Structure formats: C-alpha cells, structure tokens
Amino acid sequence: MSKSYDKQVDVISNINVTIEPGEFFVLVGPSGCGKSTMLRMIAGLETITSGTLKIGDQVANHLSPDKRDLSMVFQNYALYPHLTVQQNITFGLDVKKVKKATQQERAAEVAETLGLTDYLKRKPRELSGGQRQRVALARAIVSESPICLMDEPLSNLDAKLRAHMRTEIRRIQRKLGITMIYVTHDQVEAMTMGDRIMILHEGEIQQVGKPIDIYNNPANPFVATFIGSPPMNLAYSDADKKASEIVIGDILRLPVPSNEIITIPEYQLIAGIRPEHLRPALKESPEEDKLYVVVTNVEVLGNETVFSFKLGTNEWKAKWSGQWHIEIGDSIPILIDYGAFCLFEARTGDLIKKSTDLGNVVFGKEVLV
Amino acid sequence: MTSLEKPGIWKKTANGRTALLYLLPSILLFSVFVFYPMFRTIYLSFFLTDQNGDAAIWVGFENYSYLLESTAFINSMKATGLFVLYTVPIGIVLALFFALLANEKLKGIGFFRTVYSSTMGISVAASSVIWLFMFNPSMGMFNRLLSLLNLPQIQWLLDPQWALLSVSISTIWMNIGFSFLILLGGLQNIDEHLYESSRIDGAGYFYRLRRITLPMLSPTLFFIITISLINAFQSFGQIDILTQGGPSASTNLIVYSIYREAFINYQFGTASAQAVTLFIIILVVTILQFKLGERRVHYQ
Numbered sequence: 001m002s003k004s005y006d007k008q009v010d011v012i013s014n015i016n017v018t019i020e021p022g023e024f025f026v027l028v029g030p031s032g033c034g035k036s037t038m039l040r041m042i043a044g045l046e047t048i049t050s051g052t053l054k055i056g057d058q059v060a061n062h063l064s065p066d067k068r069d070l071s072m073v074f075q076n077y078a079l080y081p082h083l084t085v086q087q088n089i090t091f092g093l094d095v096k097k098v099k100k101a102t103q104q105e106r107a108a109e110v111a112e113t114l115g116l117t118d119y120l121k122r123k124p125r126e127l128s129g130g131q132r133q134r135v136a137l138a139r140a141i142v143s144e145s146p147i148c149l150m151d152e153p154l155s156n157l158d159a160k161l162r163a164h165m166r167t168e169i170r171r172i173q174r175k176l177g178i179t180m181i182y183v184t185h186d187q188v189e190a191m192t193m194g195d196r197i198m199i200l201h202e203g204e205i206q207q208v209g210k211p212i213d214i215y216n217n218p219a220n221p222f223v224a225t226f227i228g229s230p231p232m233n234l235a236y237s238d239a240d241k242k243a244s245e246i247v248i249g250d251i252l253r254l255p256v257p258s259n260e261i262i263t264i265p266e267y268q269l270i271a272g273i274r275p276e277h278l279r280p281a282l283k284e285s286p287e288e289d290k291l292y293v294v295v296t297n298v299e300v301l302g303n304e305t306v307f308s309f310k311l312g313t314n315e316w317k318a319k320w321s322g323q324w325h326i327e328i329g330d331s332i333p334i335l336i337d338y339g340a341f342c343l344f345e346a347r348t349g350d351l352i353k354k355s356t357d358l359g360n361v362v363f364g365k366e367v368l369v
Numbered sequence: 370m371t372s373l374e375k376p377g378i379w380k381k382t383a384n385g386r387t388a389l390l391y392l393l394p395s396i397l398l399f400s401v402f403v404f405y406p407m408f409r410t411i412y413l414s415f416f417l418t419d420q421n422g423d424a425a426i427w428v429g430f431e432n433y434s435y436l437l438e439s440t441a442f443i444n445s446m447k448a449t450g451l452f453v454l455y456t457v458p459i460g461i462v463l464a465l466f467f468a469l470l471a472n473e474k475l476k477g478i479g480f481f482r483t484v485y486s487s488t489m490g491i492s493v494a495a496s497s498v499i500w501l502f503m504f505n506p507s508m509g510m511f512n513r514l515l516s517l518l519n520l521p522q523i524q525w526l527l528d529p530q531w532a533l534l535s536v537s538i539s540t541i542w543m544n545i546g547f548s549f550l551i552l553l554g555g556l557q558n559i560d561e562h563l564y565e566s567s568r569i570d571g572a573g574y575f576y577r578l579r580r581i582t583l584p585m586l587s588p589t590l591f592f593i594i595t596i597s598l599i600n601a602f603q604s605f606g607q608i609d610i611l612t613q614g615g616p617s618a619s620t621n622l623i624v625y626s627i628y629r630e631a632f633i634n635y636q637f638g639t640a641s642a643q644a645v646t647l648f649i650i651i652l653v654v655t656i657l658q659f660k661l662g663e664r665r666v667h668y669q
Contacts, residue, residue, distance in 0.1 A: 046567050066571025078562035082584040082667035091580070092570035143570070 012038055012203040022174055023179045026194035035183045039149050043072050070141035070147035077132050079124040081169040085135050086120040092143045105184035108136045130161045131240040150182045158234040187227050199223050220349035224272045233316040237271040249312035254338045276341035278318035290333035298326050374484040414641035422637040433644035445626040453601040455537035464548035472556040489546030493606035529619040532612050536620050540607055548593050555589030587666040602651050623647050
C-alpha cells in the first residue's frame with residue numbers, strides 16, 4: 001500500500017510516506033500537530049485538498065469511506081449507546097447485509113479473542129472503560145478489513161490498563177496481519193508499538209523510521225525532546241576550533257578529536273545528550289574528566305534514579321540505573337563524553353553529528369551467550 | 370455520654386427543613402397559581418353556580434352525567450380528538466423533517482435554522498390573524514392560488530367540512546417552530562463520531578436514520594410528543610380568533626367549549642366539570658404514553 005499526500009494548507013503539508021502492508025505504523029506528535037486530521041483523511045472523513053492518497057494501487061482521494069476497505073477505532077470509541085455489545089460488533093456486518101448466522105458466528109469468534117463473550121448482551125454504558133475499548137476494537141476487527149485506523153484509542157484508560165492494551169493490540173495486529181495506522185500523542189505507545197513511527201509537528205513530518213533509530217538518531221531537536229522520557233538534554237554550543245574543543249552551554253568544554261573538529265561548522269549549534277549517557281564518575285576516573293554538578297531534584301523510581309542539575313541556564317536530567325542516595329543540593333561528579341552527543345544546527349535544526357558512543361546502553365544478543 | 374443521646378425531632382428534620390426553605394418560593398407560587406385554582410375547579414364541578422361564579426347548589430356528579438349525555442360535549446370531544454390526530458403526528462413529522470434538513474452542515478444553514486424556528490417567536494394571536502387573512506375566501510392567498518389553478522374555491526373557515534382542517538393547518542404551522550428547535554437540539558447532541566463510524570462501515574443515509582438517529586433521538590421525540598399532545602388538547606387562541614368554535618360547532622374544541630360555558634353562559638359548574646374531564650383525559654393519555662412509549666426510548 002502506498003500513500004502520499006500534499007495538503008498545502010495550514011494543517012498538514014508535504015506529507016509523503018508509504019505505509020507497507022502488515023505494518024504497524026504510528027503517527028505521533030503533540031496535540032494539534034495534525035495527526036488526527038491525517039488519519040481522518042486516510043479514512044475519508046476529511047477531504048484532501050491536494051495531493052494523492054493511494055490505497056493499494058488505487059487512488060482513493062474521492063472514494064467514500066466504506067469503499068476504502070478499512071476500519072477505524074475512535075478515541076471516544078463511538079459505540080452506539082442504544083445497541084448491545086453484540087449489535088455494536090455486528091453493526092458493520094449488518095450494513096453490508098451479511099447473513100445473520102454468519103454475523104453471530106464472527107461476532108462470537110471476535111468476542112472470544114477479546115474476552116467479551118460474557119458481555120455480549122450488555123449495553124455499552126454497563127461496561128467499564130477497558131471493556132468498551134475492547135468492544136471498539138472488536139468492531140474494527142470483525143470487519144476483516146486489511147487496514148485498521150486507530151485514533152488515540154488508549155487515551156481514556158488508566159495507566160495500567162493502557163500498558164495491558166498496548167500489548168493486546170500489538171498481539172492482535174500481528175496475529176491477523178492487518179496494516180495498522182495508529183495515532184497517539186504518547187511517545188511511549190509510539191516506541192513500544194510501532195514497527196515504524198512518524199513524528200509530526202505543526203503539520204509537517206519531522207522524522208519517519210524505526211523507533212530505535214529515531215531514538216538514537218533524532219533528526220532534529222524537536223524529535224530529540226519529544227521521544228524519550230526524560231527528554232534529551234539540549235544546550236546551545238559552539239565549536240572552538242583552535243582549542244579543538246566544543247563549548248556547551250557556555251560552561252562545559254569538551255575536547256573533540258582533531259579529525260572531527262574540522263567537520264563541525266562554524267555557526268551556532270545545539271548539543272543534545274540522552275539522560276542515560278550522563279554517567280556517574282567513579283573514584284578511579286581521572287579528575288580532569290569529572291564535572292561537578294549541583295543536584296536540584298531527585299526522583300528515585302526503584303530501578304533507576306533520575307536527577308536534575310543546572311548546566312548554565314539549562315536544567316538537565318541524568319538517568320542512572322539502580323537506586324542512588326542523592327540529596328538535593330549535593331555536588332556530584334559526572335562524566336560526559338563528546339561521543340554521546342548529538343549535534344544539531346541551531347538555525348535549521350538539522351542533525352550534523354550522530355551520537356556514536358552508545359556502548360553502555362546498547363547490547364546485542366551475543367552478550368548473553 | 371452525650372454521644373449516645375438520641376437526636377431530637379428538631380435535629381433529625383434539619384435537612385428537611387432546609388430543603389423546605391429552598392422550595393418555599395416555588396411552593397408559594399404553585400399554590401397561588403396552580404394548586405388553588407385546580408382544587409377550586411374540582412370543588413366547583415360538584416355545584417351549580419350563580420352568576421358570580423360562586424357555588425350555589427350541591428349537585429354531586431350531576432354535572433358530569435349531564436356532560437356525558439350532552440351531544441354538544443360529545444361533539445366537542447370528537448372535534449378535539451380529530452384536532453389532536455391531525456396536528457400532533459403531522460406537526461412532529463414535519464418538524465423532524467425540517468430538523469434533519471437543518472442539521473446538515475451546509476453554508477448558510479443558520480439562516481434556515483432561524484427561519485424554521487421563527488414561528489416560535491410569533492404569538493398565537495398574531496399568527497392567527499395572519500392566517501385569518503390567508504383563509505379569507507375572497508382576498509385570501511389560498512383561494513387566489515386555487516383560482517389560478519382553476520380549482521373550485523374553498524370556504525376555509527366557514528365550511529364545517531373544512532374549518533377543523535384549516536385550524537389544524539395553522540396550528541401545525543404555529544407549533545412547528547418549537548418542535549423543530551427541540552428536535553434540532555436533540556440531533557445536535559448526537560455524537561458525530563457515531564455517524565463517522567457508520568460511514569466507514571458503509572451505512573447509507575436511511576440506514577443511519579433508522580439505526581442511529583431515531584434511537585438516539587428517542588428521548589427528545591418522546592418529550593416533544595408528550596408536550597405536543599398536551600398542547601394540542603389545550604389549544605384555544607387560534608380557535609377564538611379564527612372560528613370562535615364555529616361553523617356549527619365543528620371547531621368547538623374542549624378548552625374553547627369550557628371558555629364559552631363559563632364566561633358566556635356563566636355555567637361555572639359544568640365548565641369546571643369539563644375542565645376536570647379534560648384534565649383526566651390528558652392525564653390518562655400521558656400515563657399511557659409513558660407506559661407504552663417509554664419502552665422504545667433509549668436513554669444514555
């Protein structure tokens with residue numbers, strides 16, 4: 001399936017992407033970035049101003065929603081409150097004049113998969129949020145459409161249920177092999193569910209790619225701060241070519257290998273580093289590598305510790321695994337490697353240097369052997 | 370031990386007394402304008418009255434039995450029944466039709482919404498006068514139209530065959546604004562996502578109307594049917610202006626008949642008896658509606 005858009009108005013512009021069959025494709029972005037609009041354009045609920053939308057090999061710009069052979073799950077589920085769960089699930093089949101017996105059969109089958117069998121006779125208002133969500137899901141699945149669109153389906157659920165449904169939806173998608181286009185504002189959902197994700201901001205694509213690639217090599221500072229929690233630490237920086245150093249946030253000077261310093265441009269840069277790449281300085285670390293920072297906030301999460309500190313005018317966060325007994329106001333030494341930094345051009349936001357030193361957080365399977 | 374003391378009556382009723390205080394203004398108003406007249410009417414219906422409308426002779430249920438034998442009253446009941454039958458279903462179906470039209474998202478739809486609901490803003494008296502002109506046999510709009518089409522002229526308000534129908538037509542027109550507005554409100558309350566979802570499933574307009582709109586609108590429809598029924602039973606103004614109950618009592622609806630009995634014939638006793646009968650009829654119809662109709666209503 002291929003799809004390309006150019007909607008030249010304010011909301012969405014220059015979207016050009018191909019979504020592969022059987023793929024779990026996530027559209028993610030802050031609210032108001034046009035991701036729902038885009039989904040609705042795919043569904044045919046919103047007109048496409050210009051550009052073409054192709055579903056399969058067919059241009060679908062002017063196809064009515066039902067001719068596009070897709071199903072959709074709405075944020076508020078859009079369950080029919082006057083119909084029972086069973087009727088809700090079979091609504092679409094009934095429209096398509098599927099035989100009653102077949103309807104029953106398919107509804108029962110889907111209900112079985114989603115654990116809704118006991119609730120078929122109930123009305124939506126008698127169900128909990130999670131159950132309603134599953135009915136909405138069942139309604140999408142029962143149509144057996146090859147494409148399923150989901151518009152923030154988990155945003156009305158509590159955190160625990162959301163985590164559960166994430167894996168549930170992913171499992172169903174894999175099992176049925178449907179192409180899923182999933183809209184969310186939650187970067188955790190995007191990271192955990194998507195085969196590929198597209199980050200949208202103000203109606204424009206920021207980056208498309210595999211979640212891990214995007215995490216490791218964000219295309220611009222927006223993506224860098226949007227994906228990952230806590231977000232990537234950013235600071236303005238300049239290259240000091242004479243000293244072969246890079247000055248970050250006017251305070252931190254890091255030596256740069258001489259073969260790399262020539263590739264760094266003159267203009268102002270934004271340097272970014274992931275919180276987990278700020279490492280604790282150990283006793284044996286050479287004193288000149290240590291940077292002493294004053295802790296302004298500490299969050300101990302059980303398996304990891306996140307603390308904040310000021311670097312110039314920026315508040316940065318560091319994430320260390322394990323429980324660290326750090327108090328607010330402590331001055332602690334940390335290690336910062338030049339290799340772990342991403343560099344962006346300040347004006348355009350373009351990535352000019354990828355983070356290369358991922359050694360301490362990326363592991364291959366061979367480590368286990 | 371003070372905590373074991375039983376709270377006194379005064380303390381126990383504290384909440385009730387506060388509630389009563391809040392209710393006091395409406396209780397007072399209702400008593401003066403609703404409860405007192407109601408009980409007075411029931412009281413009067415058991416008496417023959419003098420010219421001042423004071424109870425004179427106790428006659429028990431004689432007023433009622435007189436009514437049931439009176440052909441005038443029976444006719445009046447029939448006319449009222451027909452009038453309700455003409456106005457309520459047609460009025461609601463038309464209002465629903467207009468509301469469905471006006472609920473579409475089109476440019477300038479606000480203008481049509483205003484126009485369709487505008488009859489709500491015209492008093493019964495004023496609109497009756499307008500209709501009086503339109504029904505006028507010689508210079509009225511309708512007869513002009515008929516003569517243009519070479520059709521025979523109709524004595525709209527003067528022909529006993531036609532008078533009730535004419536009054537019904539104008540009543541439908543008068544009531545449509547209110548029903549339209551309420552139904553439009555109900556339609557706007559239906560979640561847009563339901564329609565979008567059904568469009569993805571491929572449901573056509575009438576399928577959506579039958580499976581989504583009407584069930585979702587049923588509470589509003591139920592409300593408007595109840596209100597319209599009660600309203601139709603109580604129609605008075607348009608009768609008074611258009612026909613005065615004539616010709617040959619063909620439009621002598623029950624409220625108008627009550628008015629004539631009381632304020633023209635000074636028979637407050639029988640008038641009260643009619644009023645009580647009307648009250649009972651409306652009560653029964655409404656109860657029946659609740660019993661039968663509410664089963665079909667889907668509340669959210």
